[in-house]
Amino acid sequence: MSYHPVASSRDLAGRHVFQACLLGQDIALWRADDGTVNAWENRCPHRGVRLSLGVNLGDRLMCRYHGWRYDSGSGACSHIPAHPEGPIPATLCARRFPVIEAGGLVFVALGDDTAALPTLPETAIPLRALPVGRPAEAIAAALAGAGLAAAGPLHFAETQGGATVHLLIQPASGTTCVIHGLADMSAEALPLQRHMSRLMESRRRAWEARP
Amino acid sequence: MGFKMTETGGIDPDTWNRWHVVGCHDELPDDGARATRLLGRAITVERRGSGAEVRLTGGGALPVKVAYGYVWSSLGTPGPLFELPEHAEADRRNLNGCSFFVRTSPPRAIENFLDMAHFPFVHTGILGEEAHPDVKDYDVAISTDGREVVASNCHFYQPKAAAASTGGVDVTYRYRVPHPWCAILYKDSPAKPGRSDVIALFVQPCGEEEIVANLALFILDDDTPLPALRRFQQQIFVQDKPILENQMPRRLPLYPRADSPVRADKASIAYRRWLRQLGTSFGVLS
Numbered sequence: 001m002s003y004h005p006v007a008s009s010r011d012l013a014g015r016h017v018f019q020a021c022l023l024g025q026d027i028a029l030w031r032a033d034d035g036t037v038n039a040w041e042n043r044c045p046h047r048g049v050r051l052s053l054g055v056n057l058g059d060r061l062m063c064r065y066h067g068w069r070y071d072s073g074s075g076a077c078s079h080i081p082a083h084p085e086g087p088i089p090a091t092l093c094a095r096r097f098p099v100i101e102a103g104g105l106v107f108v109a110l111g112d113d114t115a116a117l118p119t120l121p122e123t124a125i126p127l128r129a130l131p132v133g134r135p136a137e138a139i140a141a142a143l144a145g146a147g148l149a150a151a152g153p154l155h156f157a158e159t160q161g162g163a164t165v166h167l168l169i170q171p172a173s174g175t176t177c178v179i180h181g182l183a184d185m186s187a188e189a190l191p192l193q194r195h196m197s198r199l200m201e202s203r204r205r206a207w208e209a210r211p
Numbered sequence: 212m213g214f215k216m217t218e219t220g221g222i223d224p225d226t227w228n229r230w231h232v233v234g235c236h237d238e239l240p241d242d243g244a245r246a247t248r249l250l251g252r253a254i255t256v257e258r259r260g261s262g263a264e265v266r267l268t269g270g271g272a273l274p275v276k277v278a279y280g281y282v283w284s285s286l287g288t289p290g291p292l293f294e295l296p297e298h299a300e301a302d303r304r305n306l307n308g309c310s311f312f313v314r315t316s317p318p319r320a321i322e323n324f325l326d327m328a329h330f331p332f333v334h335t336g337i338l339g340e341e342a343h344p345d346v347k348d349y350d351v352a353i354s355t356d357g358r359e360v361v362a363s364n365c366h367f368y369q370p371k372a373a374a375a376s377t378g379g380v381d382v383t384y385r386y387r388v389p390h391p392w393c394a395i396l397y398k399d400s401p402a403k404p405g406r407s408d409v410i411a412l413f414v415q416p417c418g419e420e421e422i423v424a425n426l427a428l429f430i431l432d433d434d435t436p437l438p439a440l441r442r443f444q445q446q447i448f449v450q451d452k453p454i455l456e457n458q459m460p461r462r463l464p465l466y467p468r469a470d471s472p473v474r475a476d477k478a479s480i481a482y483r484r485w486l487r488q489l490g491t492s493f494g495v496l497s
Contacts, residue, residue: 026459043459045471050457065454067332067344081344082328082475092471 002115003100003107004154005168005180008126012037012106017061019052021172022108026050027097029106032072033058039099039108040075044068045092061094070094105168105180118155120166120182125189127165127181130200133208136171139179142207143167160199161192219287222250223492228287229390230274232413232425233265235307236282248417249273249284250493256282279427280305281413293359293389297409297429306437308410308426308444315455316494317392317416318463318486320424323451324394324412325386325478327367333450336370340379343368346475353485359389360485362478373408374435374443375401388482391491392416403431419494420461424448464496 006020012031019042020027026042028051042050044063053064060069060078069079075094080086098109103120132139140154148156154169163184170178179200183192219227233249234256244257246268253268265273265284276283279298298305313320323329328346330339349365365384372382385397385407392414397407409429414422426444464470465483472480486495 046473047470048458048460048464049454050459053453053457065332066328067341080473081331081341082346083473084345089471 003098003109003117005105005170005178006039006108007106008129008180009101009104009106010126015056015058017052017054017056019050020108020170021176023110023171024173025097025110026052027108028052028054028061029099029108030056030061030072032056034072036072037099037101037106038072038075039097039106040070041095041097043095045077045094051094103182105182118152118168121164121184123185124166124182125185125193127183127193127196127200129181130179130204131172132177132179132204133175134177135175136169136177139169139177139207142203161195163192165192165196220251222286223490224287225489225491226250226391226416226493228285228289230276230283230285230289230292231392232281232415233284234263234282234415235310235425236263236277236280238307238310239263239282247415247423248421250286250416251418252286254284256284279411279413279429280307281425281427293393295395295409295411295429297407300429302433303409303429303431304433304440305427305429306440308428308441309448310423310425311448311452312417313422313424313452313455314420314461315422315458316420316462317414317422318482318491318494319455319458319461320412320414320422321388321392321394322463322479322482323455324396325362325388325482326476327365327384328475329454330367330369333454334447337447338369338372339367340370348474349477351477351481353481353488357485357488359387360478360481361388362386362481372398373401373430373432374440375432377401386478388485391486391489392422400431402434406431408432416494460496462494462496466497469496 004022006022007018007029011018018029020029028040028042031037042052044051046068049065055062059072062069067081068077071078075096077088077092098114100107102117103124104126136154143156148158151157156167158165166182168180172178239258244255246255255266257264263275263277263282265275273284274289278292279295331341331344347366351362353360363385369382370379382399387395395411397409400406400408411427413425465487
């Protein structure tokens with residue numbers, strides 16, 4: 001399985017739980033106080049409530065519904081308030097996905113048999129992520145058709161405002177995607193971020209326009 | 212069985228032939244019919260004095276019954292509706308506490324109604340508090356005639372058990388589930404020791420993943436003004452609604468190991484077993 005970008009590192013703010021979708025799989029992303037990034041199926045194993053409604057306790061995630069707590073890293077359930085004396089079944093665990101943080105983005109793979117990460121610039125600033133109501137493959141074809149250099153099936157690069165800009169496409173569902181941009185740090189950040197924001201908005205309008 | 216599912220549009224016979232709630236009688240408009248949905252079909256509900264008329268939109272009249280303050284209808288040939296004798300007790304106030312549209316399946320709403328373990332986390336400071344999260348053992352059974360699930364001897368510490376409560380108490384609950392989408396709660400009355408307030412959840416199955424949840428009150432409380440009673444029920448239900456709308460999958464899984472139940476979930480386990488016995492396929496995943 002390939003790694004796909006699902007969030008910017010800055011989306012995983014302290015004590016927050018971020019919701020992402022990859023290939024139709026709902027994912028809860030959260031950063032523990034020690035920096036560990038967790039990517040879990042967005043569903044409490046107990047009764048199926050989205051864990052992204054839960055509370056990031058710093059080292060554990062607490063489900064909103066019954067207060068069950070799951071440990072950062074292992075995903076193991078470590079507390080069931082309804083039965084404080086236990087025992088907790090050893091198999092009771094949040095379903096985890098492989099996750100890597102690189103270049104200011106967070107990448108998740110849906111299987112354990114993971115392929116290599118895309119090659120990214122060593123120092124880059126993330127641009128505003130752009131959700132698009134079109135499938136990832138259609139956006140990849142459109143970017144290739146616009147002459148952008150392909151660095152992978154869902155990874156393109158272009159030069160804008162004197163900087164190299166990487167565009168990585170997150171296949172969110174069968175009909176939607178999110179474009180994550182990374183800009184080379186050699187450029188001054190704010191003017192380039194504004195330029196890319198306008199450029200990507202106008203591209204999105206064209207992509208989403210019905211023929 | 213000789214029953215053809217095609218006659219019921221794929222809906223299981225138990226669901227097809229039951230009475231289902233389609234509205235609160237008092238709250239129907241004074242003039243004209245109200246459009247709503249029942250088991251995926253568009254219907255209209257119209258008040259006719261103390262009775263009502265229910266029709267498939269652009270089609271024929273459906274069976275109709277007014278009971279417990281609500282209008283009930285059916286797509287099939289319904290038998291008797293379950294008994295709720297407390298409704299007729301002269302000293303009770305009977306009213307619709309609130310009605311909410313919820314994007315979930317009918318059985319998810321019932322299961323949540325039967326669940327005590329969420330009180331400290333979802334209804335914090337009202338029906339529970341985090342310092343008292345433990346669920347003591349209780350009794351659950353499917354009645355010998357198979358007609359309902361009963362949970363009894365349920366004890367839970369509640370900071371504000373009812374609109375009329377003045378402080379925290381250990382309350383005793385008893386639940387009846389006499390219909391796949393209707394559950395009735397008997398709860399110690401703060402006003403009349405030894406008797407129970409009755410709170411019922413009547414779920415209108417608009418579709419497999421869309422419902423109207425009606426909270427019906429049959430309570431021993433002559434003093435709390437109506438707006439305060441309604442506000443109390445609404446306050447609780449708006450806490451449940453985001454939970455229900457974020458349960459995945461929306462339909463209740465009946466297959467083994469879909470969820471991870473613990474002892475506190477005995478009522479849910481019995482309820483799911485009962486739905487399997489009834490052959491319910493509407494709003495569930497088998």
